[in-house]
Amino acid sequence: MSGPIALHWAPQAASPPPPPPVVPSWSPVELIESIGVPHGFAEYVVWPAVQLALILFVVLTAVAYLTYLERKVAAFIQARLGPMRVGPVGLLQPLADGLKLLSKEDLVPAGADRFVYLAAPVLAVTAALGLLVLVPFGAAWGTVTDINIGLLFLLAVASIGVLGIVLAGWASNSKYALLGAMRSSAQLVSYEVALGLALVGPLLFARTLSMQEIVESQRFTGLWWVAVQPLAFVVYFIGSLAETNRAPFDLPESESELVAGFHVEYSGFRWSLFFMAEYANIIITSAIAATVFLGGWSMPGLETAVSWIAGTDATTPLYSTAFTLLSIGVFAGKVLVLVYVVMWVRWTLPRYRYDQLMDLGWRWLIPVSLANILISAFAFLVAMRPDQGGLLGLVEVTKNGLWMGWAGTAYFLLVNLATFAMAAWLLAKLNKTAWSTDLHALRRVEALRRAGRLATAEEARAE
Amino acid sequence: MIGFAWLIPLFPLAGAIVLGTLGRRFGERAVGAIAIAAVAGSLIVSALAVAEYAGSQHHGAAVAVGDGFPASFEWIPGGAARTSADGIASAPVAGGLSIRWSYSVDALTCVMLLVVTGVGLLIHVFATAYMRGDPGFARFFAYLNLFMFSMLVLVMAANFPVLFVGWEGVGLCSYLLIGFWYERDAASDAAKKAFVANRIGDAGFLLGIFGAFAVFGSMDFETIARVIGTGDIVPDALGEWGVLSVIVLGLFVGVAGKSAQIPLFVWLPDAMQGPTPVSALIHAATMVTAGIYLMARVHGVLLAAPSAMLVIACVGAVTALVAGLAATAQDDIKKVLAYSTVSQLGLMALACGAGAFGTAIFHVMTHAFFKALLFLGAGAIIIALHHEQSLSRMGGLARRMPVVCATMCIGALAIAGVPPTSGFFSKDAMLIGVLESTVLPLPLRTALFFVGLVVAALTAYYTTRMIGMAFFARGSDHDEAHGGKLSVPATMTVPLVVLAVLSVFGGLFDVGHWLAIGTVVTHAGWMVPALATVAAVSGIGLGWWLTVVRPGAGRAISLRLGPVREAAAGAFGFDAAAGVVPVGATLSLARAAMLADVEVVDRAVNSTAAGTVSGAGGSNWTDANVVDGIVRGTGEATVSGSLVFRAMQSGRFAGTSLVLAMAVAAIVVAFGWNAAVAAFGHWFGGGQ
């Protein structure tokens, strides 16, 4: 029984957390002001207008070329060439498609609710494009605006898109469209829960809802949250596939069953609005994933690269421009990789059956994300410094974000990998005995039933 | 980590809930893993908490565990609650009955925590092998985890009510586990017997608690100890029977129920109907020592009532002696161990009565090690021999189960008190504690000391007899000739080996000295150790000679002893009396009740019936003329009245809601009138 045993291990005691990473201070607002525009007007009207115009142009072009990319990816996966005729290697194909769609007639079916029918695609595309304001495309002036409830706002506005789909399906006065809309709304509402819950895990580490600050928090800690929240990332990714009605969850628009689902009656430009909304949604969910899980525009070595180009003085316009453009490039790269994975999945996996879809959502993803939140929160609480209410002192909450040493990093990596493994094991265990996923057992039960029916028929005949 | 000690009971509780609700969905491996993980979690947290406690400065003092909901909260509020200005209710004012759910950790709790979780973990591991293939596998571990939860609550409780919750919880689990194989009549009868015996004890225990609250004004152990420490309460003198003595005797009735003292010990031998791991964990190592723990916990109160302590010491000594004798005559291996447990508990009660509480707890610890070891070894034998429990049909197992034999021999040496095993140190300390007691009068001290010596010799004898008959005797059904080695899985042998090591070296941790409550025993002189060693060795020698060297002589002696042996096997009539006395009393009461029923009640009923028949005739006329007239008149009046009222009951939402809104408008106008006049009166030409 010697002296007190040191249970509170504080490896950070020797090394205080570093200062927050540098963010350049110059912004093109100064450029606009220098030609005589008043301050507030420049900052709140002119510059955002310029940014929005740029972003809309870039994103809409990207959407058009995503259709091209999708066709190419599909073609390569199926050992074909894909569009090759219009332009070099088919590069002008989206343009041709767009012209075709614009020149088609805008049909309204008989018996449709005209106003709702016409408004629904606009609602869907507005909900999708409205989100672009908040996506942190890059550092410094690479973002339109950054509000304190950024992620919440993104989720909220994204949820409006459901209304567009439901109303479109209903207003078409067509059974295929209605069925597609019903499926879609049920699917979207179900998976929104898992999606939102999955985002809570990384938020524990980011400690903010602001998109830009989420990126900054990862920069500060020097860790992408996917490393400490792999389970949440997987759940989020699956959920985002379902949210964007992508294969293998494309039941609302499955061609083979419902012709095309909720937009079967639409034509021409309004039909293309739905497509724009779908692809914009893919970009945005991928952007959110990149921001929350993959470090957003940040990248190890980004500052070094900038300093090669523009020196180390963070206040110069050159530094700011180089930093912003490079960070936008990094972000675009991450988003493209995710979008590519989405397409890859589409052309690789077969479609889920409807009850399997609901099973996956309610019985797997939601419990898993709930468990993830619980375990992560507990692990976090245990790891915090004793004076901040924790136990082990592996992580410290500073005003710039979380600070953890190698021990803390290792701790969180281990805990979350263990969570991952445990969740998979437990759910497999729990769901194994459930009848609806065990097709083998189902078939056996069906055979037994048939035998029973035969037996009763025999008895009846005997009487 | 003491701040997180409230987690300790929660792990097994979570395990119990998970296994109780979902357990049937998991396989046996998963169930075992969850149950063991729950206990292991408790063990880890306990170990950390104990390490921190031992390393800290508050030696001996109790440390409250945490603050806030799971650790400490207002459980049964009482008294007047005060509400502060910021809307947050503060603690109730002092003076009222306010019971908090709270834990505390002190040295005593530390010892018990380690013993309970450590031995519990080993037995859980053992049980996964023992219960393999049982249809109630998940249920068994749910109960076992629930028991761990209750036991941990019991040892960590900071006041009587919380302790009582744990006390009842372990009783419940004991009941459930004794009757685990409820389809056997014997098991369910034994469970009921244990339950009833414990109820009797609990009645006394509750009276003791109420008395303590009445006298000390609080149920917190710390407060009670403080009140006694102030000297405001005058302790009873020896031979005086004040209220303190009554409280202590009340508590001791509870102790007798839980820790199997005369006359309530009868349930413990029957409790062997439960699965063997249960016997090892609950009915040997942990639950039955709760009574000893309780006496150590409130030793301040006990020390203030020396005459009651004298009773405790005497009851303990008699229990030890009677059970020791009974153990020598048993044939069922588990019953031998059961009576041995009763006997050892008697010794511990004797030590408590003598004031040597620390040594009693010391013996609780060492006893947990070697008795759990012996029980688990017995369990291994029983499983290997396909549920054969009769000693006379065993024999020659030493070759066939070498590991079990070796570990059980170590356990037997330890319980016999052969130096230098742990049993030697703890038993020796208890004997010295009795001899040097400052509570008991001198001649009684010496007499009780010699009773203790006799019990030690008896212990050595019957343990050796059991080991000899099981492992070394020849010429039985299970001799070497009948088969080769019996396979014992590693999940069984590993706990056995660990417990064997603990049984040998457990004596090094002299917790009696560390706890320092009651008489602190110092190992000085050679007299008592020498006597104890002689007693042990002679017992062993006799046992060995009668069972292995000359088994024929042993059988002849037991034949010659005839009726005495029969009496010993039935624990000198206590077992039978437990059935006869209450049953006889109930029967005569029932006979009296029947007589009263026939003579008084039936007569009254018959005459009432006659009166009713004659009254009915008159009633009939009144009914036809008066009542029916009123009823018809009411009906007609209702029909004509309804024509008016039905118009208001349109059943429509619209009308109803309009009326509702009108009422709201009226209220708004009525309440807002003055304000409206004040603000807008000038619009209408009035007011200011």
Add this chain to the structure above:
Amino acid sequence: MYPDLQSSPWFLGAVIAFGLWAVATGSVVITAQRPVHAALALVSALMAVAGLFAVLGAEFLAGAQVLVYVGGVMVLFVFVIMVVGGGRKTAEVEPVSGVRFLAATVVVLVIGGSIVLGARSAQPAFELRPGPRAAASKDAVRAGVSRNTEDVGTDLYTRAALPFEVASLLLLVAIVGAVVLAKGRRVEQDD
């Protein structure tokens, strides 16, 4: 940027604009002939209220309003309208006409008028300010950024912990109730 905004005329302008929007679409809710149109108008009105929340500095509430009401409750409404075939105009005149309409109008005028007049008679000292939140600066990452979500969360999980749990229980009960109600009895066909 936040305190500036609130003392500027833009603030009052925004409140009035959102208010007009809310009231205008709110009146469409109660006059629209088809339930779907009423639902769309209600979505718009709820968005306007969310905008008011945001202007008043309750950003979290604004987000929650859109997420819960528009994304959840209104989808449910539209879903149910679709199930019960509410797209058709009802046979009767909507809203009702005649004496009931007159009575309802009077009642609404009395209640609404009293409330609005009462509100207008409020003390001029009733001034809306951002409150101690901006000043408190609970280690705000950047100066001027409101920590509204964190503050509401702290309040919700500390002072209002018990109501929060009760509310969760209420939701659970509502879920079970809704499932039981909407599932209905399985119709036994015996012929």
Add this chain to the structure above:
Amino acid sequence: MLTTVLTISGLMFALGVAGVLTRRNIIVIFMAIELILNAANLNFVAFSRYWASIGGISPHTGEVFAVFVMVVAAAEAAVGLGLVIALYRNRGTVSVDDIDLLKW
């Protein structure tokens, strides 16, 4: 400033009451009730800001209240719409004027 918000909420409340009183479709009545609840929420937030300006209680009490109102509204919508579906299934109508089972 407070008066502006209170006036808006008063108007919304009145609109809600008018909807409840004059509509027949039970779903639309539910929507009108949502209007009333939102008016109440607006009041909560406005008074919350007001208290924030003069201090005293926590400035977020109103917002916390509004959160609870939302919870109740969500629960009400779930149960209420479940009732509507049950009603429609059993009686084939959602007009409150046709549902007069409670009459004598």
